[in-house]
Amino acid sequence: MQESRYNPGRIEQKWQKKWEEQQAFYASREKDSRPEYYVLEMFPYPSGRIHMGHVRNYSIGDVVARTKRMQGFNVLHPMGWDAFGLPAENAAIKNKTHPAHWTYQNISYMREELKRLGYSYDWSKELATCHPGYYKWEQLFFIELYEKGLVYRKKAPVNWCPTCLTVLANEQVEAGLCWRCDTMVENRELSQWFLRISDYAEELLADLDKLSTGWPERVISMQKNWIGKSRGMEIDFSVQGLDRKITVFTTRQDTLFGATFMSLAPEHELVPELISENPAKDSILDFIDRISAQEQEERIAEGAEKEGVFTGRYCVNPVTNEQMPIYLANFVLLEYGTGAVMAVPAHDQRDLEFAGKYDLPVRIVVQPEESVPDSETMSHAFTEPGIAVNSGQFDSKPTSIVQEEIADYLESLGIGRRKVNYRLRDWNISRQRFWGAPIPMIYCPQCGIVPTPRDELPVLLPEDTEMPPDGRSPLPELESFVQATCPRCAAPARRETDTMDTFVESSWYFARFTSPRREDAPFDAGAIKHWLPVDQYIGGIEHAILHLLYARFFVKALRDLGYWDLKEPFANLLTQGMVLKDGAKMSKSKGNVVDPDEMISRFGADTVRLYCLFASPPEKDLEWSDQAIEGSYRFLNRLWRLTHDLFPVISPVGPCLKMNSDELSFEEKELRAVEHDVMRRATRDMLERFQFNTAIAAAMELLNAVNQHKDALKSNKSGQQILSSALSTVLTVLAPIVPHICEELWSFMGYNTPLSAARWPAYDFQAIEKEKITVVIQVNGKLRSSLNVPADIDEEELKRLALADSRIQKHIQGKTMVKLIVIPKKLVNIVVR
């Protein structure tokens, strides 16, 4: 017996159980001829509880998965856990337990939370990246990449976070602060493992074009920016009195004649030699120490004073043959280009400021066409293109030409080379942490660095260890872990104790989802071919650079290891906006967190899902409102009540019922027209535009129309059928959004196959066509009247009616009609003078 009151708790549990028993969302590629569709949401870190951002992300993904299924696709929709990471270590220390324990506990709690939301995941594909069955393959990739030369170890100045006690990748440093804990990052020298992502810079950049139809412009531009390609030259300058040359990178070789001094990064490798005979050596060393000791942030802070020191040496400008004093300058970065800059003060603002401070010559070599700047008084460098002057044989030519001609000239002399430079650096994946995938390398005193043999993988993370309370990784002191035998010479050796950056795990999990239990290989080749690339990827904009760039790189690197011929991981990307409360991101410190569990127990999962999708379109930020969510709850109650009220007259006729319109009454046609039009709009909004808010609005309109027409229609057979069809359409459209209540009402209406397996109906275009339509009449483009006329009215008749309209008459009387514009079925515009 049906309850008359809407009880979300009861029905949600009921349907979740049914879906699970029936394995309704199990994805198999065997014996399935349907086209495949892979929809994936960014998997969560198992922090303990899901938050509203997850709910929004996964609700969007679930609508996509469910609509695609209804559309006849074989949908893969998996979920898993990005399970390595520092918080587990901190929690383990605090609770005197093992990070694995904390992590798996969180996973089981959060899995239940997700299940309570009714997402249509294929839980049989679930994976956790901290499981040896997962990271084993990551270790294999590491070794294969090492053997291919795409992994290397080098001593490098690294970003060290003193709070997290680990190294951070450049991408993980935001304005000089640790991305995770906002601590000021320090510079340190450490030997680290790097992935050669910079080898793929050009391909990563070029392939962004392939993504331009499926990815947001914003993300593409951020990635382009990050890769930072610039074209220019490397130019050699010989140092006077030393058999050395300094190589610079410049994009403005056309200004070479204006290069009047040289700026080096204080850490530049030639510096010791350059200053070795300088009597003021000590003060120069002091300068270097001072600058090097500066925090990264301080050194590159906006408006930081230009500072430098003269080395006492000169180099020679190869085209003017003039002496250029060599300076060390605080603003020159060792990491970019060659760590050396030819200074052209007239045409570079930084160089101009530096020249002003140290009284160095300014020589104008590019002029705008109209005016001539004065090198004595200029305060802003002229950086635009212009005409070359003071540039020998290149004079009077436009700089764009000079660019090429100087490049040719320097190349012919062998002192310069055209060069493309990228801002993208290699990816440092070493972390001095415990809770991560161990880097599978062995240090042998005789043989050096040797990979762990493949048949010894995985290098297991010890499960019986205790976390040192100071937060350091226990691995270096854990002899049972560290002690190894050299695979090459069998001598006692030591294991690498660094673990991998957790972004490595998330760089390939989407592929593992296609065959997550496979034990003899990372991927099932057939499954890869079948499912990949991900058709629709959904997640937060905060991953626009880090995660998405790494994943793209991994796909290309694994392609080069022979795993697939895939070029890109994610064909389409949807970046959803943040969930805000009181205009700000939810956070514990602000005390504006809305707890999903609490909302679910108050209103039910369907209401929470509905609100998340209705309050704004997916890409925009969503402002959480405790008041507005009640509106969503009210709507579901209305849907429930109306369906029950109509119970005596409704029957399972199917959505968008095909009927012969000629035999219907006016009201019947009206409702039927709304129904089919709503179906049309919902199809467009949900399937093509991912604008669920307007699709929901359409469903609400249809329910309003049912309510409005119900008394007139429920007394006869065809009216009842129209009502039943309209209600069925409401349920069908809303099924992907609020699946539990729709399933319940669907079965209540008498359907005996579940809505989750129903087909997305086709609407009847003719049903939408109305017999009488409203045509707007304008005079000089201003709305003056409107007419209710037959849809098939003849144009001449429409003009006649428009001109005869009394309200129109008033506006055109005594004036000359210049023009009469008729837009069929829309409007008439009378232009008078």
Added chain:
RNA sequence: GCGAGAGUGGCGGAAAUGGUAGACGCACUGGACUUAGGAUCCAGCGGUUAGUCCGUGGGGGUUCGACUCCCCCCUCUCGCACCA
């Protein structure tokens, strides 16, 4: 500074290709039903008037007609930033 996105009622937001601005919802107002209602139902709801006029950040322009297209400007958000 460079790149991207966005400015529409009290609020969240609608308006494919230029063609009734404000769909849908929240809040609010009035009414009905009720012992009561913060439940539900019905009606109203951009501003302003006597029929009007004004309204999509501001200013120009194109057009019979502009939230939509073009130019200039302002504001906000995000990303990058002493990148040579």
